[in-house]
Structures are given as structure tokens and as C-alpha cells.
Amino acid sequence: MAHERVTSIDVARLAGVSRSAVSRVFTPGASVSAHTAEKVRDAAEKLGYRPNVLARSLITGRSRMIGLVVAYLDNYFYPEALEKLSNALQAEGYHVLIFMASQTAGNIDTVLEEILDYQVDGIIMASVALSSELTARCQAAGVPVMLFNRAQDDAGISAVTSDNRAGGRAVARFLLDGGHKRFGHIAGWEGASTQRDREQGFADGLGEAGIDRYDREVGNFQIDEARAAARRMFDRPDRPDAVFAANDHMAFAVMDVLRYELGLSVPGDVSVVGFDDVPPASWPAYDLTTVRQRANLMVERTVATLLKMIEQPGARAEQHVLPAPLVVRGSARIPEGWDT
Known part of the structure; x- marks a missing residue:
């Protein structure tokens, strides 16, 4: 009954x-x-x-739901960041709908259509780029959009990122101060602003010391591809004595190849530096020198900016670039006199 x-x-x-x-x-x-x-x-x-949340949304015009789009969860940084975002939004009385997307424009279009069908109050795009066409469609629907850990050359889109360029430059200076002479870079997905800015900062830092070339391979932020990239990079007589990987996820893969396949010492033969400072970076097995993304502060700024746009329609877009400090551990040669 x-x-x-x-x-x-x-x-x-x-x-x-x-x-x-x-x-x-x-x-x-x-x-x-x-x-x-x-x-x-x-x-x-x-x-x-x-x-009845859905019935209330019909009365108030507010669903109190946020669409959260992410392209991949393999990188340790994103599961932790998404958990923090979800908790912070729930503390403000919002429900979070998580959608997975690939980097292809057609897939993101489809996902965005699904999100808008849910009448969400706002959208956070994590590790996903947003075309001008998609931006216009969200604006037409009256749904504010935030980019998390991505930036675009569009002053009309709100975004929160670390200072990726400054972080890359800090890596170059650290490795130069350590006396390294031959440098390698394992690049991430080249469509990502994070990859572009981290490598540009690295190149700028080397350039300031008069070094205009470095070995380069692409790992696309994927473990298997980063391993293959490391094998190619070190299958040369003039192999690097220092490698900067565009994120920790790939740096771990590089270290595994160097140690367990090639029999090289890290940092005795090769220094390795990453970017993100995910939890395994501090594990004794890696003890990775890396650039820290301050996830708590990134989440705080993202939520505050998105809620402001929801509560104040027409509010100007905001771009937040947050400091990204170098965290020195044992995977890279420490310069003499360096204050850790």
C-alpha cells in the first residue's frame, strides 16, 4: 500500500x-x-x-544547483579540488552536479546542453576550455560561468588560476642555481593555458640566463604518455641533467622511468621538478620538488566569485591569479646556500 x-x-x-x-x-x-x-x-x-527542492526552484527561479565540469580525474589535483569545491558550495546551500567531458569541442557542447537542461544557477569549468560560442550561450541563458585552473584571453570570463608563469620561471631559476646545464621539459596537453604558461615561464627563466634551448617532449598530462616521453628524451647521448614536468602526475612517471627502467639516480644523475604539490609529492618514494597550487585558496576565490555573479547579475567578470610557491624537497639538487 x-x-x-x-x-x-x-x-x-x-x-x-x-x-x-x-x-x-x-x-x-x-x-x-x-x-x-x-x-x-x-x-x-x-x-x-x-x-521538494525542484518545486521550490519553480517558485524562486533558483535551482540552487551548480554544474561542475571536469575533463579528467587521473591527476591527483582534481579529485581533491573537486571535493573541496563541492563541500564549499554545499556549505552555501548549493547542490553540485558533476559532469565529465573530454577536451573535444563537440563533447563539451553536448555536456553544456545537458547542464543547462538542469536549470543550474552557475557552472564551474575545471580543466576545460570554453569557446566564445559556448560563453555566449551561457550568457544568453543567464547562467554565470567560472573557469577553475584554466584561463582564457577573454576579459569577459571569470577565472581562478595559480601564477603558472611565475611558477615555471621559479623552477628554471632553481635548476640554474643548482648548476644544471642541460634541461628538459615534459609538456602537458598543449591546448591548456596551464601548460602554455608553465612552459613560457620556464623558457623565460632559462632565457634570462642566456639559455635559448631545452629538450622537449609532450606527455599530455597522462602517465603512459609521460613515460614514453621520458624514454624518448633520455634515448640520446646529450640527455638532460634536469627535467621539469608540467604537473606532478607526469613527474612521478618520469621518475619511475629514470630509476627503474634506466637505472639513473634522482637527483644524483637527473633532477626532476613537478607542478601542483599533490599529496604523493611528499611521500618518501617521490619526495618531489614542485610548485604548489594553493587549492584551498583557489576554491575559496572560485566559490566567492561565482556566488557574487549569481547574486548580482551583470557583475563584472573577475580573473584571480594566485601565488604559486616553489616547494623544495629531495628530487632535485638543492643549490648551495639555498634556504629551504
Whole structure:
């Protein structure tokens, strides 16, 4: 026998309050006295009442849902960052819908259509680029968009990134100070602003010391491709004595190849530096020197900026570039006199 659904009217009757009072208790940010809230929640618990979020969204015009798009989760940085984003948004009374996308424009178009069908209040694109056409479609739908750990040459799109260029330059200076002479770079996916800016900073840092060339292979932010890239790079007589991988995920793969396939010492024969400072970077097995992305601060800025755009339609886009400090550990030769 089917049970009748408990309604807000039932809760209001048992609690001895108005239906609107019940609605306010279950609406994040609404004004209601502590006494009333306690009575309503007690009644709701006794009756087994759950507020109908979808029905409320029809009344308020707000779904209190955020679409979160990510291209891949292999990199340790993203599962941790997505967990922090989800927790921060839930603390603000929002529900998070996670969508997986590839880097192809057609796939992102399809995913975006799905997200907009859910009537989300905002969208966060993590590790995914956004074309001008997709931006226009989101704007036409009145849905603000944030880029997380990506940047674009469009002042109309809000974004939060680390200072990837400064981080790459810091890596170059550190390796130069360590006395290295031959440099290699394992690049990530070349369509990513993170890859572009990290390598540009690295090249700038080397250039400032009069070095205008370095060995380069592409690992596309993938472990298998990074391993293959390391094998190609070191299958040469003039192989590098220092390698900068565009993220920690690839740096781990490079270290494994150098140590366990080629029998080289890290950092005795080759110094290796990554970017992100994911948890395994501090494990004794890797002890990776890397550039830290401050995930907590990135999440804080992302959520604050997106909520501002949701609450203040027409607010100007904001681009936040956050400091990315070098974290010195044992995978790279430490320059004499370096203060760790």
C-alpha cells in the first residue's frame, strides 16, 4: 500500500506555524527565529518530511544547483579540488552536479546542453576550455560561468588560476642555481593555458640566463604518455641533467622511468621538478620538488566569485591569479646556500 507524501501543510499544522514559515526554515539564508525553526524541524522529523527542492526552484527561479565540469580525474589535483569545491558550495546551500567531458569541442557542447537542461544557477569549468560560442550561450541563458585552473584571453570570463608563469620561471631559476646545464621539459596537453604558461615561464627563466634551448617532449598530462616521453628524451647521448614536468602526475612517471627502467639516480644523475604539490609529492618514494597550487585558496576565490555573479547579475567578470610557491624537497639538487 502506497503512503501519501507528507507536505509542508502537514508540517505547518503539526508545528502550529504558517506554511510560509515552513518554507523559510528550509530555504538557505531566509530569516526565521530559532524557536520557529526548532518547532518546524521537530515536526518535519516526526512526519518524515523532506522539502521538494525542484518545486521550490519553480517558485524562486533558483535551482540552487551548480554544474561542475571536469575533463579528467587521473591527476591527483582534481579529485581533491573537486571535493573541496563541492563541500564549499554545499556549505552555501548549493547542490553540485558533476559532469565529465573530454577536451573535444563537440563533447563539451553536448555536456553544456545537458547542464543547462538542469536549470543550474552557475557552472564551474575545471580543466576545460570554453569557446566564445559556448560563453555566449551561457550568457544568453543567464547562467554565470567560472573557469577553475584554466584561463582564457577573454576579459569577459571569470577565472581562478595559480601564477603558472611565475611558477615555471621559479623552477628554471632553481635548476640554474643548482648548476644544471642541460634541461628538459615534459609538456602537458598543449591546448591548456596551464601548460602554455608553465612552459613560457620556464623558457623565460632559462632565457634570462642566456639559455635559448631545452629538450622537449609532450606527455599530455597522462602517465603512459609521460613515460614514453621520458624514454624518448633520455634515448640520446646529450640527455638532460634536469627535467621539469608540467604537473606532478607526469613527474612521478618520469621518475619511475629514470630509476627503474634506466637505472639513473634522482637527483644524483637527473633532477626532476613537478607542478601542483599533490599529496604523493611528499611521500618518501617521490619526495618531489614542485610548485604548489594553493587549492584551498583557489576554491575559496572560485566559490566567492561565482556566488557574487549569481547574486548580482551583470557583475563584472573577475580573473584571480594566485601565488604559486616553489616547494623544495629531495628530487632535485638543492643549490648551495639555498634556504629551504
